[in-house]
Amino acid sequence: xxxxxxxxxxxxxxxxxxxxxxxxxxxxxxxxxxxxxxxxxxxxxxxxxxxxxxxxxxxxxxxxxxxxxxxxxxxxxxxxxxxxxxxxxxxxxxxxxxxxxxxxxxxxxxxxxxxxxxxxxxxxxxxxxxxxxxxxxxxxxxxxxxxxxxxxxxxxxxxxxxxxxxxxxxxxxxxxxxxxxxxxxxxxxxxxxxxxxxxxxxxxxxxxxxxxxxxxxxxxxxxx
Numbered sequence: 125x126x127x128x129x130x131x132x133x134x135x136x137x138x139x140x141x142x143x144x145x146x147x148x149x150x151x152x153x154x155x156x157x158x159x160x161x162x163x164x165x166x167x168x169x170x171x172x173x174x175x176x177x178x179x180x181x182x183x184x185x186x187x188x189x190x191x192x193x194x195x196x197x198x199x200x201x202x203x204x205x206x207x208x209x210x211x212x213x214x215x216x217x218x219x220x221x222x223x224x225x226x227x228x229x230x231x232x233x234x235x236x237x238x239x240x241x242x243x244x245x246x247x248x249x250x251x252x253x254x255x256x257x258x259x260x261x262x263x264x265x266x267x268x269x270x271x272x273x274x275x276x277x278x279x280x281x282x283x284x285x286x287x288x289x290x291x292x293x294x295x296x297x298x299x300x301x302x303x304x305x306x307x308x309x310x311x312x313x314x315x316x317x318x319x320x321x322x323x324x325x326x327x328x329x330x331x332x333x334x335x336x337x338x339x340x341x342x343x344x345x346x347x348x
Contacts, residue, residue: 128156129219138283139197139318147190150175151199154213160224162216163232166191166202166209196274198316205230214319275306276317284318290325297324 130152134140140148153175158164165171168188176182191211194200200211210229276284282294297320301307306314314320 129221130155131219133287137287138280139199142197143193144190146186147193150187150190151194154194154200154211155220158213158216159228160220160222161227161229161231162213162220163227163229164211165229166211198318201232201316203232205234214316215322218322273306273313273315273317275302275314281317281321284321288321288325290321291328292321292324293328297321 140151143151150171154164154171157174165174168184168191171191172179172182172184172187176187191200191202195202195211198214201214202209202211204210210232212232276298278295278298281298285292285294285297301314301317301320306317308314308320
């Protein structure tokens with residue numbers, strides 16, 4: 125398993141700061157256990173045994189709840205493939221080096237996101253596969269799925285842009301999506317606003333080969 129990179133920016137990350145100590149530790153252990161493409165098995169039992177092999181008193185519910193919180197924070201994305209849960213870290217390529225030629229797990233693009241999978245099963249009257257040890261009613265499942273995305277405040281967007289050191293106009297970004305009811309250009313609901321910020325970042329990054337010009341633009345943006 126290649127060594128993983130954890131940057132000092134985590135110390136001032138708003139997303140990380142909202143996590144409990146256990147959720148934060150689980151996230152870091154995920155980083156060092158995910159494959160070279162930032163993917164991992166999404167079953168709580170596997171996560172517990174791989175990430176916390178010496179924590180005998182740790183329950184599957186505790187692990188499952190922590191994974192759900194990481195998903196709510198946009199730090200992991202859950203998806204299904206052949207009726208099995210998997211996860212991936214959406215910003216993996218921004219921080220880690222991909223060395224392997226092939227992932228150990230199916231790609232997110234070949235599966236469906238967990239929320240979509242659950243809703244499809246419910247609409248087809250097919251029993252929903254639970255990822256934790258406790259069952260839940262359909263209404264609770266729907267409520268949790270709908271509540272998963274919470275639109276960020278303008279200050280959260282500004283803070284995330286500062287954290288990434290990009291030149292995205294946070295006010296413009298927030299106004300665009302807020303006015304559109306947090307839907308993308310195709311009319312689909314935004315599920316991870318941080319991914320949208322990264323997309324804007326790539327579009328607005330100068331295509332100049334002169335690195336000094338890029339740094340000057342970023343510095344000018346930071347001083348506004």
